Amino acid sequence: MHNDTTLAVLDETTKTLGTELRKFISTSCTSFDTCKLPREAEARTRRATKGKAKSDTGMEPGTSTQRAKTLNLDTYKFHALGDVAAHIREFGTTDSYSAEVGELEHRTVKARYSHMDRKEFTRQVARIERRQARVRRIEWSTKAAESFEDNMTVTEANGSEAHHLIGKTENLPTHIGQHVNEHFGNPAVQVSCTQQPTCTNQPTSGME
Secondary structure: OOOOOHHHHHHHHHHHHHHHHHEEEEEEOOHHHOOOOHHHHHHHHHHHHHHHHHHHOOOOOOOOOOOOOOOOOOOHHHHHHHHHHHHHHOOOOOOHHHHHHHHEEEEHHHHHHHHHHHHHHHHHHHHHHHHHHHHHHHHHHHHHHHHHHHHHHHHHHHHHHHOOOOOOOOOOOOOOHHHHHOOOOOOOOOOOOOOOOOOOOOOOOOOO
């Protein structure tokens, strides 16, 4: 969560970060000759060789020479840093509109893909998802039944003279109106209406 104070701090911190990054490029980066990793050079060579084999244009494949690599601030991610605080003020915290949830869901589909024969994969993915959903529903219903039995056991153990009873789960709510109708005439479910003097404990069709 953010407030005006934290957003002001974020603004100042972002400005400081931008200043330090530009200072780093102008001083530190110019003092060192940096290049890409050997594995990146090898990957580029493999891609060039593979492309030559496919096109067969007679061009020489790329060499494994490591190319120079410097810090590049001319990217959208660095450019967008200055707008983060303004976007939070206008749209709320970034986790409210982040695409991370949808992006991470790709892992689920990819994990299912390894269990297929790669034929009609869309239908197979849907079948696996439906099967897993049914298993989850069965699991939830089983747990709900066990919780209900536990609550009933606690009720029977405490008896009707217990001062109060706290259930072990909130997965089995009781509709108040339905409960009153089912126990009409029971003094234990007398309804008190302080704002409506004419209110009586009559059967109801819903919550009051």
